Amino acid sequence: MTEHPPFPEHPPFREEVAPRPSRRALSPTAARRVFLTLTATRWLPIGFVVGLFTLWQLERGLTLAQALTASAVMGIAVLALELPTSGFADALGRRPVLITAAVANVASMLALLVAHSFAAFVVASVLTGIFRALDSGPLEAWYVDTVHASNPGADVDQDLSRSTSMLGLAIAGGALLSGGLVAWHPVESHSALWLPIVVCLVLSVVHLIAVVVLMREPTTHLDSSGLARAAQSARDTPGVIGSGLRLLWHNPVLRGLVLLECFWSTAMIASEALTPVRMAELLGSEERAGVVMGPLAAGAWAVFAVGAWLCGKSSARWGVARAAILGRVVHSVLTIGMALAMGPVGLVVAHLLVYTAHGMQGPAYSALLHREASASNRSTVLSLASMSAFGFTALTMPLAGLLAQSVSTPAAMAAAGAFGLGGVWCLLPALRAERSRPARVAALRACGR
Template sequence: MSTLSPAAAKRVFLILSTTRWLPVGFVVGLFTLIARERGLTIEQITLYMTAQGIMVFLLELPTSGFADVLGRKPVLLVAGVVNVIAGVAYLYAHSFWQFALAAGLMGVYRALDSGPLEAWYVDTVHEREPGADVHGAMSTQGVLVGVGMGGGALVSGALVAWHPFKDSSALLLPIQVFVALCVVHLVATLVLLREKPRTEGHLRSRLAGSVRETPGVIRDGLNLLRRNTILRSLVLVELFWVTGMMAYETLMPLRLSELLGSETKAGVWMGPAAAGGWALYSAGSWLGGKLADRLGLVRAAIVGRIVNGLGVIVMGLVLGPVALVVAFLFTYTTHGLASPAYMGLMHREASSTNRATILSMGSLVMQAGGAIAGPLLGVLAARTSISTAMVVAGVISIVGFVCFLPARRREKSLPTDVEDTAVAPSQG
């Protein structure tokens, strides 16, 4: 489907992965803090964020179906436009419903963006090397994503501390930079990503054809999920993992603000903390690729998920801001540890005709799970404490390791020589 060689496609994949995640580094924790600064309660913050999960739940499979039928690039371009609009909406949000609208638009973006770039790259590789595992490239991607987000977060914290525009919130400038960098990513996608049309004819006929074919792609993906126990279990992992992730992405800035007594101080701390976290995420992602080669994909994924959940529990138990940041750094390291193995397992269960749809199923469950877990954790935090909610989230995240057991049973049933090939493939 691509006009680029696998090597060139890998370069584009890594560049666009970096430009896609660099802007996010500027706003790690800031959407939560600025909502708190503008008067929203913890319960309102965790509730408005469900708008993102709801939109992803409604649109994830239809948009991934379009990506599989119409092509990856058109969907990514539309996603980039929506992302810019969502960022502007966050800049001007002051009420609960305005924040909910911004979160909903971000959900539309996440639904459109989830899967197409990765699917485009994997399909390009498989054109020349059918069936090749790609966890090595995913590991490199994780490193670059971590570096990009870490660098963005570090600059973001410096911008909050600098606060050059005294007539506006110190948290506002990093969000403005976020919007500008999202425009850069949109332009980079337009210029760098090359793809042959998946259907013949003019755009109108291609759109009409994709509308007709998308329900079939979705139906086939759901049927595969129903028939494939391993894939179904892998997708369900996201339900447990996102509960833990809510602790270190949503509750962490609020807990830090609670300990420091100020949203602005928390914003200053979050910059270096997130930078360090994503730098260690890069190291964890690199180690995750090595761990997958040594232990195999399944066991590496299990180890990564368990230690990540333990990190969340420690975040809930510590009593000071420095200890909280240290626990946060450990948790983000383990956040990267499991990703290469997990994505490698997901790609084994997909083909070029349904890859974006299969990847989107995992994202759909994650976002839907977050839409449920977020408000529940918010209520728990309001009724008890943020620390208690963090500990509960970590325990739930750890329990999710059972979802890897079907893949592990299949792995153990294979002959030794086949198992070595299937579990620990080379990174070529």
């Protein structure tokens, strides 16, 4: 068995100054309520457009290769901004960074609504990348640190499972309403796909207000020293990259988890970007596909929530690492099967099965990643994983578009699913390390961390 260092032994990405506890800090129970509420307001707007992004681009005149390339720009933006901004949540606080991210989200949805050209969709994608770079990690980090402040070393995999279920239910509800709006088409002066995007924009504003009102955190982060640390974190990006590579080199578990994002995100191209295209091919138009994709996305994220629940059960029974491996295998195999689906009904069934498997991996993966992070670098570690996913997708999504356009959409789906199987190898270090988990948690609690 590979020797795993005591938890957590690796150095933080940056030397942080710990914030002073707030007298009004939330209890774990109250923090859980806020965490789940903001998860819902964050993902409900996405439900209205989750199945329509590519269809909206195609309807506005883009080719499939152009549409997926424009979407891939988001990954490039995340890759460029993730590390320079990753220390902002640690230096300034989780709340101000989440507020800034929510503002960027509103701007990105407004840009998406008015876009009519490849360049305009690229601008919308860049703004979305800014949002995702700032949004990746601070809410989870805030919740985990709040819980650990009163219960050091507590494992939060069950709460993360609940949040993932909430995420799925929020997207499902939004997608179901979106499909109804497309079928209803009450604003005949615009495309049937237009109104769901407007609703998404309005709900994004609601999420911004919810973050401002509900999230509670010490305010001492926004002083001159906090701003100086944030500025320094941006200047330290080259050093952060070096320390990040050293962290990955010395921590095989974290290295595998970060690499897993490359395989996972590529497999997701089949369901997130190519399923609407395939449905439009089978039904004959983007608007007909939009009517189906709303309820289908709702069902997909509903079964995603079921998958997250199954993940919580399997991780409690067999261990978190084994649950993650099971989810990775099932998701990849079913993605390949989706490429072989015959007709609209077959595609619907296959898509639902794929999203069930997608939910089976999410909470286990998040729990494994949090095990390898400490309070001082938790946001940075989460950002590193996010950067890996978005950066690699920026490479593979245009390739998937070219493959679908030159060969066929099912061929691109099958290729994405087969590539996703490589993620199993990335989880083996976590499986070996899990045997020593009880002893490491006991040591952590003994140290009062």
